[in-house]
Amino acid sequence: MNPLMRIDPRGVILPVGLIVLAETAARLTNLQSDALAPPSDILLSGIKALTDGSMLYATWQTLANAFSGLAIGFTLGMGLGILMGLFHPLNRLLEVTVEVLRPIPSVALLPVALLVYGFGHRMEFSIVAFATLWPALILTRSAIAGIEPRLLEVSRALQLSLSARIFKIVIPAALPRIFVALRLAVGISLIVAVTVEVTTNPMGLGYKMMEASQGLQPGLALAYLVWVGMLGWAVNGIMVLAQKHLFGAAANVEARL
Amino acid sequence: MKVERLLWLGASVLVFAGFIYLWQLICDYRWVSPVFLPGPDRAWQALMRGMTQGDLLVRWIATIERMIYGWLLASLAGICLGAVIGSSERARAYIGPTLELMRPLPASAVVPLAIALLGLSETMVLAVIAFGGLWPMLLATVHGFSAVEPRLYEVSRALGLSRTAVIFKIALPSSMPDILAGMRLSLTVALILAVIGEMLASRDGLGSHIMLAARAFRSPDLFAGVILLGVTGLMSAMLLGWFESWMLRWRESR
Missing domain, CATH: 1.20.5 (Single alpha-helices involved in coiled-coils or other helix-helix interfaces)
Structure with a gap:
């Protein structure tokens, strides 16, 4: 069952119907609005922004920021998660620190990052990194805890060194579940990046959307909104496909935070 | 032990x-330069001063109020809609794909649209919180309803229960774990969106407090706000955790 390949015609009726309804309503009322635009206008603005390259450039900025932040945050989180999963005393000693720091909403650090780095790439990285570190840590830790204990016994019997134990036993065994964590973190990184751009950072898709909306170009603003949705959907779809492709049946694990 | x-x-x-x-x-x-990073002593002083003399407490309460109202709105709408969609195979087939399409949309991305529609108002902030919090609730409820043991539905049919009776006596209780998980996720989202809404619309609250403190390079006040937001996140997660284990106490006793 591949959700991307299998399309139920009944599911198409609602979105298509809504678009047609919005178009006719806008035409009939001769819509003059600073906030809404007919779907045809959204489509035209979207195509125009795509062809003149501004939308693609903004997409590149957003994705670059999201993924470099993700690289930092996920690597740190995964590393800590592996250590905490392998060494129980460490896990217990850091318990309070993790539980206290984790619920800090990532946007609360926005002004801090703004103060330290000013506008630009670095402030966005740092927030995305903070936001993705915790799911990476928690899910890697539970992935390690879910490893078949006999594998760890084998590694002990073979007297593997710590690095050999981590790279030959622990990571391969926990990889399917770590990948689920990565999939989740990719989604989070994109959401956080757009959020940072909407609120403060003058770059990327979020800022473009804000700019178009404040410049009274509702068609363009909504085109960016649709584009962000499509991007999120596509990125998630790619991750789902990669997961199935790479891990097959082992991929059928659910992540829950 | x-x-x-x-x-x-x-x-x-x-x-x-x-x-x-x-x-x-x-x-x-x-x-590290004290301009960026105040010590815990100065952050604590700023926190205490703001609580006793300034209006930090008022702002904190305003943020919590926004978060809770938006979250309750989202939970209520999410559970009702989710119950309608989840309890009918046909509704799932028609509406499900649209929901899946909308799901990856970051809630903050609708902020520009919400501002254009509703202005920089309290309603806008609440609408954004409710919209953002709605998705985790809705999807969790739909999932919970569709994962109900089919034999329970067969029993209800054999007993001749009405649709409302099925929802309240069978589907809601057995999808409670999913709904509670959705509520927890939705509360996190609500706090984040409350802060964003306050920052953008300059409504009085912790979000605008920390933003103004950062712009004026008053780092102790900024960190006091961040600490309060962390405390809010921690406390709401803990309270909901207790509520969850209390609601699901029947599960452990098995």
Whole structure:
């Protein structure tokens, strides 16, 4: 069952119907609005922004920021998660620190990052990194805890060194579940990046959307909104496909935070 | 066993205190400029001053109020809609794909649209919180309803239960774990969106407080706000965790 390949015609009726309804309503009322635009206008603005390259450039900025932040945050989180999963005393000693720091909403650090780095790439990285570190840590830790204990016994019997134990036993065994964590973190990184751009950072898709909306170009603003949705959907779809492709049946694990 | 657990917890608290002390040392020796990073002492002072003399407490309450109202709105709408969609195979087939399409849309991306529609108003902030919090609720409820043991539905049909009776007596209780998980996720989202809404619309609250503090380079006030937001997140997660285990106490007793 591949959700991307299998399309139920009944599911198409609602979105298509809504678009047609919005178009006719806008035409009939001769819509003059600073906030809404007919779907045809959204489509035209979207195509125009795509062809003149501004939308693609903004997409590149957003994705670059999201993924470099993700690289930092996920690597740190995964590393800590592996250590905490392998060494129980460490896990217990850091318990309070993790539980206290984790619920800090990532946007609360926005002004801090703004103060330290000013506008630009670095402030966005740092927030995305903070936001993705915790799911990476928690899910890697539970992935390690879910490893078949006999594998760890084998590694002990073979007297593997710590690095050999981590790279030959622990990571391969926990990889399917770590990948689920990565999939989740990719989604989070994109959401956080757009959020940072909407609120403060003058770059990327979020800022473009804000700019178009404040410049009274509702068609363009909504085109960016649709584009962000499509991007999120596509990125998630790619991750789902990669997961199935790479891990097959082992991929059928659910992540829950 | 219990003593050992308490000892570890104590050690863990000590480690956390050690980190705070390290933070203090970093600031005392000026390894990081105090413009960016105030020590815990100065952040604490700013927090206490704001609580007793300033309007930090009022702002904190305003943020919590927004978060809770938006979250309740989202939960109520999410559970009702989710119950309608989840309890009917046909509704799922028609509406499900649209929901899946909307799901990856970041809630903050609708902020520009919400501002254009509703202005920089309280309603806008609440609408954004409710919209953002709605998705986790809705999807969790739909999932919970569709994962109900089919034999329970067969029993209800054999008993001749009405549709409302099925929803309240069978589907809602058995999808409770999913709904509660959705509510927890939705509360996190609500706090984030409350802060964003306050920052953008300059409504009085912690979000605007920390933004103004950052712009004026008043880092102790900024960190006081961040600490309060962390406390809010921690407390709401803990309260909901207790509520969850209380609601699901029947599960452990099995």
